Amino acid sequence: MTELIGMTGLTASTDKTARADKSAPAGGAERWYRQVMRLYPADYRSQFADEMLEILMQTDDPADRPTRASAGETWALLRHGLQMRLTRRAPRGTWSRPGSAGAAVLAAIVAVIGAQTLISSGFGYLTTDTPDRSTAIDSLWGAATLSLLTVGLLLFRRAVPAAISAWATVAAGVWASRSAFSGLADWGPLPESSDYLDVASPNAQAVQIALLVPSLVLALLLLRPGIGSRAVDVIGRRTLLQALAAGTLTVIWTEFGMSSIWAPMVTGAVLLVALLREGVVLRAGLLVAFAFGYLMLAGQADGSGSRLPRSGLPLTISLGVIPILAFLVGVLVISQIHTGTRVRDAVGRWLETFGRSVAAREPVREA
């Protein structure tokens, strides 16, 4: 839980709060500054507003406290208050480390799925009996290759090329799935018996589109500076390589009859250990779960057919609103958990100082 304690250097050691001086009536300037400072995030304000206000009202002669607020000070408060509200909301490390970890996990799983596409295409190409052997090659081979490139670039901390490659993966995937998209309007309820091997079946097309979402989430994550370059730092290059190797070995195994869902699962399991170790499992896990949520909706996970409704408004709601709403609720729940932890930490610190002061008052007698 170091992630929580090190929130920001300033707030770490401040469990005492100053009591505002209520005896003196607040002048117009003071009231004005207090109003303006409401722009600051609440936790920052509760710790620093009094201190800042004291300086704002301080002059060399205590009798000559300013009665009119200064425009320059007001402007600085507005500017930095807004800036802090926008940027400090997620204190350094709160979402950026889980974001990096989530990007690494997504990149690895997407790459393993890519490897699966390429390897099964290769097997198909070698073993097929049909005269036109190229039909055995998956149309997603381009996206698959690019997804391998992305994880490779992340392994070497090449954040910008990795982001470009991730977006290229999305583009190639969308291009290869264009027939699935055009078929989107015609979907009725998807058939219960799911034949994913039949590429033309609506189920397979739904899965193909759902598989684009993890690449898209990864590409979006990599747009944030620092996410790509630190992916390897959080997960660890060795762990990432192990996860990729484990996934790829499973892929080869799946060519001899195992369910194809196992390869990404194995990769995910190896990386889950890393997430637990780094203490980012909740937030990074939420990102990954959201990315693969669409696959669950498409019915790949339980194999019992999809629950996607008929096209139109219900489809828009189930694909557009529900997963994003679930994601937001997840974010909210996690931030509540973290608030709870902060309270617990504060109580712990208070008990510690209390214990120390009791110990100081009653010197221990030793023989």
Place this chain on the structure above:
Amino acid sequence: MQEPTFLVLTALLDEPRHGYALITEIERISDDRTRMRVGTLYAVLDRLAGEGLIEIASEEIVNSRLRRTYRLTGAGATAVTEETDRLESLARAARTRLARRLPTTRPAGA
């Protein structure tokens, strides 16, 4: 490093200071040219503490209000050293070029 950042770090070089003392000290360092706004100062302090360049030295109650004093960390001192070296080499380069330029471009009558 932006100038407010550099000024805050420099004002903390000799001793830990609280907010108001920082503002007056920065005014002194800059020969009364910079009167730092409170909002600016606290934004800089927040960022520097996040980066581990400064830390809270003490918290005491003065006139029933909490007063924090801030001090430079080892990393902060290193940052000031590096920035000072950089500024010095820039200033040196400018001086050299100024000296070379003066004889030919001195205005008439100077």
